[in-house]
Amino acid sequence: MTNATAKRKNGNKLLKPAKVAWFRSQLVAWADTHLRDFPWRRTRDPYHLFVAECLLQKTDATTVAPIYETFLTRYPTLETLAAANVEEVARLLQPLGLFFRAERLCKSARIILNSDRGTIPNSEKGLLQLPGIGKYSARAILANAFSQPAAVLDTNVARILERFFGVKGGRVKSRCPVLWEAADTVARDRDTDKWNLTLLDLGALICTARNPRCAQCPLQEQCQSADFLSFC
């Protein structure tokens, strides 16, 4: 049993089980008709998802979509990326900014090819060895490419958990144990990939950082932070 699974089973003192159950069922229903469609959501290819997660870091999904297609056309395999000219990769990433990612992508490709597996690692530990892959990206790849029950915590998920459950994370959400634990607690053991996408999309479409659309939110009824003024 993994740590995360053990924690889920024992429950989280901060989160009431009944409220967690309601949270899940509301979101599962919402996901049926509201999940967004992106090219990287139509594949389970570990390399494709590795590229996608790198490009999606601190970058809006709608901005990434066209570049992602071009990237995979130009560098269709780990081998081609490992052999790529970093400057050229950086040029391709131009509309996204954060050019240091070009170097990290190429370097990761070389590390992966020199590893025992020779393919994208299928463990959190293995993925974390790669430059540019932190806990969020590692778990996203585990869930999406390898169907593992790996919950993610990004600023969207953190915001939803903080608002709905009233838990308080620190400044740096990505390294906040309370929020990671909450993310693990609310996650489902099955279809964790879809669950992760559900939270990301609720954060992107409804529970936005500014001007959240509380009136359209499936969680409004039990949300600690629901903006009741939005009814008026």
Add this chain to the structure above:
DNA sequence: CTCCCGTTAC
């Protein structure tokens, strides 16, 4: 805690 950096919301 700071830097990275283009895009989008305001």
Add this chain to the structure above:
DNA sequence: GTAACGGGAG
């Protein structure tokens, strides 16, 4: 016009 946005690494 400016500020907000968003993961990882040093």
